[in-house]
Amino acid sequence: MNRRLLLAIPFGVAAVGGVGFYSILRAMQSGQFDPRGVPSQLIDKPLPEFVLPGFGRAEVVARKAPVVINFFASWCVPCIEEAPVLAALQKSGVPIWGIAYKDKQAATDLFLKRRGNPYAQLARDEDGRVGIEWGVTGVPETYLIDAQGIVRWRFTGPLSNNAARGLSQMMGRT
């Protein structure tokens, strides 16, 4: 009896490990879990103070309505992948404000002309300092700011259709 129990231990460990790995891989596939992701320090905190050519914290807070803020750049390949998702999101009535991260104005303009411009407002963070204030680790990165100017959600990498759907639902609630 005892020996049989001992034999079951390796199988038990393997089963627990298998279930764990399976759930991690599932979450990675659906975009809910990113092993390289750095958790945002801004979640449930007020937006940091910033002023940029285009808009700053004051303009975001003055809206008194939730808004999606998207960091992007013309040199960023995943941003091209993200462009149609953002366009669809904008068409569905979600206000999106863009911050061009470490990008030259002419390059940004060309990018928006070519890939479409989903942004209601556009700001420029040419030296990337505001990105660091927000804890941005790369582009694209997307934030949801609620009506009180509190950061509620962040997504790193190109928005998937799944994530965009979740975002629209959250917009309805906040």
Next chain:
Amino acid sequence: MIRAWLLALLLFVSPAWAISDPSEALADPAQEARAVEIGKQLRCLVCQNESIEDSGADLARDLRKIVRQHVVAGESEAEITAWMVKRYGDFVRLKPPLNLLTLLLWGSPLVALLIGGLTVLGLRRSSTSTPAPLSEAEKRRLSSLMEP
């Protein structure tokens, strides 16, 4: 001869500087040394197993610059680290602080030692235990076998 050549070649080897662009370094060597010391403890968020001093990523360069600005402003290492943690979280520290979330991480060597120790102890006990003494019947049988 070959050895002499090899030695001569060594003269051309330049040390691998942490930063690729010498213009990044501070003019004051003491301040620069402090900045390097602090930067070595900060993780590059792009290539995550490198410190910002070792990384060639754009973001790492920006963070190096910020560390140097803060060093020049006379801030302590704790202040500069806190500045980084506020924006990027504890993950930015290559040596995470001990708290509830990292308890298992810091405790894992102890746990491993405990498991190993218990295993060794268990194996020892089972191998050195003396066999039970012979029963009366066994003794009788043994002596009868040993008789010539």
